[in-house]
Amino acid sequence: EVQLVESGGGLVQPGRSLKLSCVASGFTFNNYWMTWIRQAPGKGLEWVASITNTGGSTYYPDSVKGRFTISRDNAKSTLYLQMNSLRSEDTATYYCTREGARYWGQGVMVTVSS
Amino acid sequence: DIQMTQSPSSLPASLGDRVTITCRASQDIGNYLRWFQQKPGKSPRLMIYGATNLANGVPSRFSGSRSGSDYSLTINSLESEDMAIYYCLQHNEYPYTFGAGTKLELK
Numbered sequence: 001e002v003q004l005v006e007s008g009g010g011l012v013q014p015g016r017s018l019k020l021s022c023v024a025s026g027f028t029f030n031n032y033w034m035t036w037i038r039q040a041p042g043k044g045l046e047w048v049a050s051i052t053n054t055g056g057s058t059y060y061p062d063s064v065k066g067r068f069t070i071s072r073d074n075a076k077s078t079l080y081l082q083m084n085s086l087r088s089e090d091t092a093t094y095y096c097t098r099e100g101a102r103y104w105g106q107g108v109m110v111t112v113s114s
Numbered sequence: 115d116i117q118m119t120q121s122p123s124s125l126p127a128s129l130g131d132r133v134t135i136t137c138r139a140s141q142d143i144g145n146y147l148r149w150f151q152q153k154p155g156k157s158p159r160l161m162i163y164g165a166t167n168l169a170n171g172v173p174s175r176f177s178g179s180r181s182g183s184d185y186s187l188t189i190n191s192l193e194s195e196d197m198a199i200y201y202c203l204q205h206n207e208y209p210y211t212f213g214a215g216t217k218l219e220l221k
Contacts, residue, residue, distance in 0.1 A: 035210075045150075045158065045201055047210040061115075061209040095157060100148060100205040102169075104157040 002026040004096045004105035011111045012086055022079040022096030022105055030054070030074035032099055036081050038092035039107075048094070049081060064090075086112045116141045116204050120213025126221040127192055135187045135216045137202035142183070146206035149178060149187045153198045161200075162187060194220075 008020040020036070036048040049070035050059045058070050069082040079096055091112045096105040117140035127133050137147070149162035160169045162178035165185055175190045189196055197220060202213040 044215045045203070045212045047203075047212070050208070050210070059208045100146075100163075100210070101150070101158070101203060102160050102163070104159075107157055 002098065002103045004098065004103060006094065006096050006105045006108035009094065009108035009110045011113065013114050014087060014112055016086055017082070017084045018086060018110060019083070020081040020094055020096075020108060020110070022081075024077045024079065024096075024098070027098070029072075029077035034070075034072060034079045035097045035099070035101060036070060036079075037095045037097055037101060037104075038090075039095070040089075040092045043092075046092075051079070083110070086110075088112050115209055116143060116207065116211050118202055118204055118211050118213040120202055120216055122216060123214065124217045124219070126219055128221050129192055129194060131192045132188065132190050133192060133218065134189075135200050135202075135218075137185045137213045139183045139185070139204055143204040143206035145180065146204055147178075147180070147185045148203045148205065150201045150203065151196075151198045152201065158201065189218075192218075 003025045004022055006022045012018045033052050035050040038046050038048050051070045055072050067085045071080045093107040093109050095107045119138045121136055145165040147165040150158040151161050152158040161172050161176055165180045166178045177188050179186045197218055200216045204211055
């Protein structure tokens, strides 16, 4: 059974940093691209970042490019999202997903507020 | 960026109804279109992939279709467990983009 378990969320002040983790199990992690998707409270879904199975290429929308970094440790079956220069509009539930969002984690809440 | 225009935003319906939700792509996305169902407090669930393929465990009353740049999700014989918000996603090119969502609710 595919399992994706996120952690690392919480309350952070604007301008500060936070790093999310996602531990994967139930499949061969290094065979799959991975993606972070977020959802602001009461709003729709927004794609945040994707990374190839080797970690050799990464992709971001303009809204987070230059501030967020997706990475992975295939030996630990773990996906990461380093979030810098956080803004109030980054407040959301962040989901770790496999491939094009075929499988989802339970999500982790990030609140950016002073 | 590819825009996904989803309609309607809200869809009141009765149990047993047949309902259709549509997403229109602003550019060609081939069949790189997925549909998700999200219930309150839950993670989204993949329902349809490749525009027309039913994901594992999804009831057969759900179906996906394509007509040109219009992609549709149809639910036949609506059941109470189908009340949720539905989103489309294009993953043909980056940035991936979602439709704004359709809230399916009981009339």
